[in-house]
Amino acid sequence: MTVRRARFPTLPIAFCIVASLAAAAPGTARADDEGIRAMARSGGTGKAADQSSFAAALARTASLDAILLAPDGVDIVEAASKASCALAIEATSETLPSGDARSSWRVLDPLTGETLSSGVVEGPEPTERDLAEFWWIAVADAAEAALPRVKKTLVRIEGAPGTRITGQAGKDRGGLGETDLVIPEEGFLEVPLRVPGTYPWRATSKGAYPERGYFGALEQGVSLTIPRSPLRRWTVEAGLYMTQFLDVWGAWRFAEDYLYVRFGLTQFLAGLYLVGEEYGVETPSAIISLPLVQPGIGFGGYFLAPDAYVRPYATGTFFARVLVASWAPLRFDPVAPIGTSGMLGAEWGVTPRVAVFLELGAAFYPFCDGFLMAASAGTDRSGPVGTAFGDGWFLEAPILRFGARLTL
Structure with missing residues (x-):
């Protein structure tokens, strides 16, 4: 068995990085827009009037998902109702002549304005640590206890x-x-x-x-x-095989958009010649042409639901190699008449109907002249790929595809 290796191109790596960064963007959620929220306000005099420490203490309440600070000059009940808050919590602190601090607080229902709970915290002037650890414990407990009473x-x-x-x-x-x-x-x-x-x-x-x-x-x-958008079964895609040759495929999806069968064609009649060496005056043409097409059929499946931002998938394809030379009739390639490929890919939805994809995998050619295939791969086909072959088989890896997919 003989093994050959070649360098992997930088273009696919750059494509992966860009696609990954772009795919991460839609996943950002606004945490403040979720779940059970409360609006808080703290005022008055002394260290206990600090609004930040008041909100931070309430934020530790397990039943509340977010604490919003009430805007100045606005009634807290009105502001809490407009902001979709479940509770309005306010406290007023003062420093007593004795030097102690007193904080009066109440928990309100934003819909009715009803006072659900109230109380007073009094003691020596609290430090920042006191405010963080225990000063507002009674208020936090009261807020949690009030939630079941909210209408x-x-x-x-x-x-x-x-x-x-x-x-x-x-x-x-x-x-x-x-x-x-x-x-x-x-x-x-x-x-x-x-x-x-x-x-x-x-x-x-x-x-x-x-x-x-x-x-x-x-x-x-x-x-x-709840809106309902019926599944669209058919997709078409165009890609670049090994960053060189254009291919076109169609697919029919089933099993709730998790599985699909595909059919299409990879052509080598016209492609990009990726020059890997420096030449003098004579530079090869940028276009490469081989009298070969590969019609195929395959089967694959997705690992995540259709609404995932990035959908990884796997696909296997069986294809025939057909010579289409102008000087000869259509016939199977006598060197390697058939082949199979296995690919792992990822699909990122740009719009509801358009996605870009990237695939990496390997191709295996059974019942072929492995030595002639190796010679062909080393001369005519300039794509960067590693090969392994023997007397009757040929393997190339990694092979790469990327392109765009349209759901009809």
């Missing part, structure tokens, strides 16, 4: 029967948690949610793309309608 409303969720709805993994959303909510045959269900609140959701239904979004439950009588 809830029945939110109507409408969608196709059988649609499954979940919230964000790992957090209790008061009805939009990790447990599936299934829309019954009536086409709607009602879920009790704390109002106001903002809830992330994701919906899946058979034969349709997953949907996701944020739902703002701001008042009673609100409803959420």
